[in-house]
Amino acid sequence: MNLFLPKTLRQTLLGITALCSLSACQITTPNANEQFTQVAQSIVQYRESINPYSTSKGVDGYLLANLSPEFLAEQYKSNTQLLADLDAVDATKLSDENQINLSIIRAQVQNSVDEYVFNAHYMPLTSEYGFHSGLSYIVNSSQYKKEQDLETYLARLAQIPRFFEQNIYWMKKGIETGLTQPKAVLEGYEDSISTYIVDDVTQSEFYKPFLANTASLSESDFYALQQRAKVVLKNKVIPAYKSYLTFLLSNTNRAPAQVLVFQKPLMAKLFIKTVLSITPLPT
Amino acid sequence: MTPKEIHELGLKEVARIRGEMEAVIKEVGFKGSFAEFIHFLRTDPQFYATTPEQLLKEASYIAKKMDAQLPKLFHTLPRKPYGVAPVPASIAPKYTTGRYSGSNRDDEAGYYWVNTYALDKRPLYVLEALTLHEAVPGHHLQISLNAELENLPSYRRDAYLSAFGEGWGLYSEYLGLEAGFYQDPYSRFGRLTYEMWRAARLVVDTGMHMYGWSRERAMNFMSENTALSLHNVKTETDRYISWPAQALSYKIGELTIKRLRVEAEQALGPNFDIREFHHQVLRHGSVPLSVLETQVRLYIKNELTKLQN
Numbered sequence: 001m002n003l004f005l006p007k008t009l010r011q012t013l014l015g016i017t018a019l020c021s022l023s024a025c026q027i028t029t030p031n032a033n034e035q036f037t038q039v040a041q042s043i044v045q046y047r048e049s050i051n052p053y054s055t056s057k058g059v060d061g062y063l064l065a066n067l068s069p070e071f072l073a074e075q076y077k078s079n080t081q082l083l084a085d086l087d088a089v090d091a092t093k094l095s096d097e098n099q100i101n102l103s104i105i106r107a108q109v110q111n112s113v114d115e116y117v118f119n120a121h122y123m124p125l126t127s128e129y130g131f132h133s134g135l136s137y138i139v140n141s142s143q144y145k146k147e148q149d150l151e152t153y154l155a156r157l158a159q160i161p162r163f164f165e166q167n168i169y170w171m172k173k174g175i176e177t178g179l180t181q182p183k184a185v186l187e188g189y190e191d192s193i194s195t196y197i198v199d200d201v202t203q204s205e206f207y208k209p210f211l212a213n214t215a216s217l218s219e220s221d222f223y224a225l226q227q228r229a230k231v232v233l234k235n236k237v238i239p240a241y242k243s244y245l246t247f248l249l250s251n252t253n254r255a256p257a258q259v260l261v262f263q264k265p266l267m268a269k270l271f272i273k274t275v276l277s278i279t280p281l282p283t
Numbered sequence: 284m285t286p287k288e289i290h291e292l293g294l295k296e297v298a299r300i301r302g303e304m305e306a307v308i309k310e311v312g313f314k315g316s317f318a319e320f321i322h323f324l325r326t327d328p329q330f331y332a333t334t335p336e337q338l339l340k341e342a343s344y345i346a347k348k349m350d351a352q353l354p355k356l357f358h359t360l361p362r363k364p365y366g367v368a369p370v371p372a373s374i375a376p377k378y379t380t381g382r383y384s385g386s387n388r389d390d391e392a393g394y395y396w397v398n399t400y401a402l403d404k405r406p407l408y409v410l411e412a413l414t415l416h417e418a419v420p421g422h423h424l425q426i427s428l429n430a431e432l433e434n435l436p437s438y439r440r441d442a443y444l445s446a447f448g449e450g451w452g453l454y455s456e457y458l459g460l461e462a463g464f465y466q467d468p469y470s471r472f473g474r475l476t477y478e479m480w481r482a483a484r485l486v487v488d489t490g491m492h493m494y495g496w497s498r499e500r501a502m503n504f505m506s507e508n509t510a511l512s513l514h515n516v517k518t519e520t521d522r523y524i525s526w527p528a529q530a531l532s533y534k535i536g537e538l539t540i541k542r543l544r545v546e547a548e549q550a551l552g553p554n555f556d557i558r559e560f561h562h563q564v565l566r567h568g569s570v571p572l573s574v575l576e577t578q579v580r581l582y583i584k585n586e587l588t589k590l591q592n
Binding site for chain 1: 438439442498518521522524525526571573
């Protein structure tokens, strides 16, 4: 039973289960569609519940993803359970549309499970992308119409050091286990980090929401927020980028010159899986 | 498919496309090697716009010509129109040649962005293939139709499936052949360079991650077979190294759509309707290729039943 379902829904599902065990289950075919819809809804709800951007309070105060070992393990456990819930649905009894829905949402959940199993979080970067550049997303993803929007944004910025430390923690694990991007690919990668390190913090792209008073605050209130933003950028955000840059530069030499990541049998398995997930099964 | 099958498919595709490229070189009467022809294409001023406006107008004209061909290929079109605009100057220098920038708002069009920075690196002979891929019948048409599908659950509306979307984009480049584009041999060559680039990915991605290919070997293969600049060969190869299997999605997606089309054509014979086939491919939104396959086969089966009755 899925613990993320609201209580009433859980009871309804228990009801269905009881019904199934007492009578001929195959007669209750419309239930397969209902059962699937409920599981799919619980997946959507669960995703909302761990999305740090869902509300201004974040997830238990986390306004940027919490990457702690405990939280990732919990997510893995939840996703495994959701996968089991999906697999408990008799796919053959679903409508055509729900069969499509099932195959898509199942692949998504399976992907989350696989990423954890194969330690995708040990390597939070590609040659073109990384957690540090992905953060640009937070600047334009919200509208700054109220004072609270700006407060939430500031609080989010203040969490960047924690978010970077968690990523670096996993990258160190990656180095220990040989799961890193190769040196050749990282050549010049430091430029994508140093571009965020500016002397004048008002030139930082993270300062953008404080350039214009879109929330129509009083002049003095807006000025006070601007000053706080400058402090957060100077004392928290820029230092986080600096320490990531130092980490990267001092560890690049520990990366293999040319990693062929899939020499490890486990990774070869993942590669084949990735290939399979985008291609039709052999006919 | 196994990585081995994909690798071999890539080699076969590369050989086929290379043959078609050589034929074009012969057709235009160029005297010199393949590499010399690529060099000629990269450097001869006749292949480059001299002003941003010229490039944008050329792209817009191609887009408008394709608009007029759409009813022949589709019976259901998106209601959202699209515009043609330059890539914003702030990001243009490090940006790709062109892309589709969609809009999820009702009161805004989608945009086909053309990079007008460094005009000497934006050859006109790839503009037909690029336009068909990014605007119509490629990304704009597919993405807008997807967004206009009602009653899709959020986890499908927001899903990104590279193999479907990019497979459709590459298939759209090919559709230009049927819609009367690529009359100019250089433009035909331009389309082949794009197709070759995606086919080469099948070889080098699997080569490096499964068969011990070095980065250099992959880069050599890319520069010997594609028309990409050396700079692009390097950034592309590094992307494949650091993002395994993603680059396979384009060619595999395209080949899957083409294969399903042949299946439908053979099964339905004179009753095959290209407009209905395209509708069947797009009507579920972005779906995994395995789902696409099941759905198209279901459509064929239902059509055959209808024909028998």
